[in-house]
Amino acid sequence: xxxxxxxxxxxxxxxxxxxxxxxxxxxxxxxxxxxxxxxxxxxxxxxxxxxxxxxxxxxxxxxxxxxxxxxxxxxxxxxxxxxxxxxxxxxxxxxxxxxxxxxxxxxxxxxxxxxxxxxxxxxxxxxxxxxxxxxxxxxxxxxxxxxxxxxxxxxxxxxxxxxxxxxxxxxxxxxxxxxxxxxxxxxxxxxxxxxxxxxxxx
Numbered sequence: 234x235x236x237x238x239x240x241x242x243x244x245x246x247x248x249x250x251x252x253x254x255x256x257x258x259x260x261x262x263x264x265x266x267x268x269x270x271x272x273x274x275x276x277x278x279x280x281x282x283x284x285x286x287x288x289x290x291x292x293x294x295x296x297x298x299x300x301x302x303x304x305x306x307x308x309x310x311x312x313x314x315x316x317x318x319x320x321x322x323x324x325x326x327x328x329x330x331x332x333x334x335x336x337x338x339x340x341x342x343x344x345x346x347x348x349x350x351x352x353x354x355x356x357x358x359x360x361x362x363x364x365x366x367x368x369x370x371x372x373x374x375x376x377x378x379x380x381x382x383x384x385x386x387x388x389x390x391x392x393x394x395x396x397x398x399x400x401x402x403x404x405x406x407x408x409x410x411x412x413x414x415x416x417x418x419x420x421x422x423x424x425x426x427x428x429x430x431x432x433x434x435x
Contacts, residue, residue, distance in 0.1 A: 234400045236263035236344050237391055238288075238317055242381050242406025246286075249409045258382045258390040261335065263317075267344040274342050274432050276416060280320035283414050286407035287365040287373045287422050290315040291384060292349050293401040300392040305385035308397060311349035314363060314422045314429040317404050318343040318414070346402065347422065347429035355425065359383060363424045365410075375408030382406075 240259040241247050247254055276283055291309040300308060317338070324337035352358050364374035377383075382390070387403060414420075418434040 234265050234398075234402065235395075236265070236267060236402045236404065237261075238263060238338070238344075238404040239382070239387055239406045242387075243375060243379055243408045244381065245379075245409035246407055246411070249411070255381070258387050260387075260391055261338060263339045263344045266341055267339055269342040269345045269432070271347070271430050272432060274318070274345065274414070274434050276414065276434060277320065277340055279340075280323055280337075282320065282322040284319050284321045284411045285365065285367075285373070285414055285420060286317040286319060286411050287363060287375070288315050288317055288404040288407050289313075289361060289363060289377055289424070290346060290349075291403050291405065293397045293403070294399055296396065296398055297388075298392055298396040300388055300397070302385040302389040305388035308388055309384070309403075310352055312352055312355070312358060312361070312424070313347040313349040314424045315347065315402070315404050316345035316365075316420070316422065316430070316432070317407060318345065319411075321411075321413075344402075344404070345430060345432055347424075350424070361425060363422070365423070366421045367412075367418055372412060373408055373410035377405075379408065380406060 320337040327334035361377040
């Protein structure tokens with residue numbers, strides 16, 4: 234299983250990071266060891282600024298390569314919620330030096346994932362509403378129809394470069410509102426008003 238993460242897919246998040254708008258989906262990978270289920274997230278000692286990024290996650294259910302967008306819907310049947318955790322201070326340093334920045338994204342516990350729900354249970358997966366609370370206050374909120382590149386476009390683009398396999402996860406990007414996580418914070422992520430995951434930071 235591989236974890237594919239789409240960056241810069243919500244305009245308001247791009248603006249808050251003062252980044253450029255992409256012409257095509259931007260993606261990076263996390264290893265399977267990054268996966269964390271509903272649990273406790275322990276802040277790593279190598280970063281002073283780990284930030285949360287709530288995202289809709291799709292799980293691939295068929296083997297596919299060079300998938301056309303019009304057929305992409307056949308390759309996933311379930312949707313969940315995830316937190317892409319980012320060591321922002323490490324990422325900034327790597328970018329300034331022109332270095333790869335996997336160490337800021339791929340560390341243990343940096344891919345928090347929920348259980349998955351069949352897409353048949355949703356009225357329209359292209360308009361899914363989701364949000365994240367920190368200590369009972371909403372810190373991020375988004376809608377799938379705000380994505381610059383939709384699910385089908387993402388699958389088409391990624392599958393040009395690598396084969397998608399059953400069980401692969403695709404994080405589809407985060408809206409604005411990312412912020413530093415602190416010891417004692419409790420985060421709860423919701424999809425269409427349903428609680429999907431909960432973690433405590435230590």
